[in-house]
Amino acid sequence: MVAIFLISLITSFIFLPYFIKLMTIINVDGQPIRSFCLQDHFITKKGTPTMGGIIILASVLCSILFYVALNIKVLLLLFIITSFAVIGFLDDYYKLTVKSYHGLSGKVKILIQFFVAAVSVLILKSYSESNFTHVYLLNGFTIDLSYLYIPFAAFIIVGAANAVNLTDGLDSLAATQSITSFASLGLSAYLVQADVNIILSCIAFIGAILSFLWFNAHPAKIFMGDVGSLSIGAALGFISILIKREILLAMIGGIFVMETLSVIIQFIYFRYTKGKRIFLMSPIHHHFEKKGWSETTIVIRFWVIAVVLSVLAIAFFL
């Protein structure tokens, strides 16, 4: 367990500085910040190299290949991670080269993601026992979704991927949140006596993201990019399916859910009222920025919330 943690941590820590140099040479301007972003961010964050997720994933994949037994669950996890990383990479690459915020068309991206997720869940189902389609609610109470489980599970994966993607808008925010989520999921996996290889995979992610956090601390030297956030989120979603605690993830990753809901609510309310807003800005971390919270305050307070939610989730809903 410590070996995979250290390998992942050290690989990521060694290669990130070179990667930062490389990305600085390749692209002088860095990731275009959403043009409706806070003025402050536009000045301070412009020019920061992105796609640090590539190193996170490379470290995770290496350490999983070396230390984890490649059974069907782990192979599907690797497939999910890689697919979402490719989708994210294309998006990042497109944004960098075309130098505009608009990457791949939103609908196309989501459709491809759903397809990849559904295929993985279908394959997993064919290798699993008959109670695979049961969703665990709490205290042993389950509900059988039957064939509806496939779209449900695909929704969990795609939802988690895009939730982490939306959350990745402040230095260290997505990194601290996902470290906490992987730790809580890993602990849950241990407590429900899931396959040890799943726990090892969580540990690999924690190691790599800890090193990334070193360079992503405010003011960030590098961002993870969609290649990082989409694949990290998809991994969280798929791991929650592997340990059959899909609903638990929504509580452990409550901040990710809140960020996503803030965008959806803002959008619907805006449409419905023809131009009014509930939040000063969405995703919700920008709302708090506009309310005067500093970037660091938001990251630390959201982390405190995540820890408390994880404790409650594991104590009451595991």
Place this chain on the structure above:
Amino acid sequence: MVAIFLISLITSFIFLPYFIKLMTIINVDGQPIRSFCLQDHFITKKGTPTMGGIIILASVLCSILFYVALNIKVLLLLFIITSFAVIGFLDDYYKLTVKSYHGLSGKVKILIQFFVAAVSVLILKSYSESNFTHVYLLNGFTIDLSYLYIPFAAFIIVGAANAVNLTDGLDSLAATQSITSFASLGLSAYLVQADVNIILSCIAFIGAILSFLWFNAHPAKIFMGDVGSLSIGAALGFISILIKREILLAMIGGIFVMETLSVIIQFIYFRYTKGKRIFLMSPIHHHFEKKGWSETTIVIRFWVIAVVLSVLAIAFFL
């Protein structure tokens, strides 16, 4: 376990805002910042209310009194916490009223602390088995210090108290470090099958400090003050003695040790070379500030180091 966490967390979270208001009324200027401090700090941190440790400790004491069996170990822990809190409080109070950085005389403070610590360890010894004076090194290898164990253990307590006190120089630094240390010590206590009441005490501290961190995030609304840092450090030291893993604490709390060593090395080198310095400034977090790291970068990177050290300590030296 969750009950004590929640009680401590919520008590602290409810009372801190009132306490901040109270302290703002009582004292307009806040804690005097060490006058040799960075110019930046002098401007941004002046006027921030202090002594937030009072609420941390009140929450911890309340939840321990309600949820923990008051055996001799816990009673001595409460005695240590309270004594060091009083010493810290007098210091904070003196600094606030006299409005200068110099509180109680350094030597007097340390002597009182040593006395309190040694008395507690002596009482604990009289209630413990004969192998109490054995110090655990690693992998079952121990060394019997016999009567030298009393000054050794007192040194651990006083050292830990003052190490946390020195570390408490940046927003969130002492809080994030001590949360990590209590979590690692609590986990160690669980793994060595120590008294469950010790684990509960660690959890109480984690809850209260998490809430404190909410208000201590940069830019801090409140500092913990000596009343907080001295008693938190003393608690860490005494808990490491209760679970008989004194050396382990030095690794788990490696950042605290590093901060303390930086001050000692700087002092000795300065004396020896008659005026030269090794670090740009000590404690070492100020050295990195002078090197251009932002306050947030230091806090996050030190936290990453603390997590890695804790993992290594528990994996290899428990």
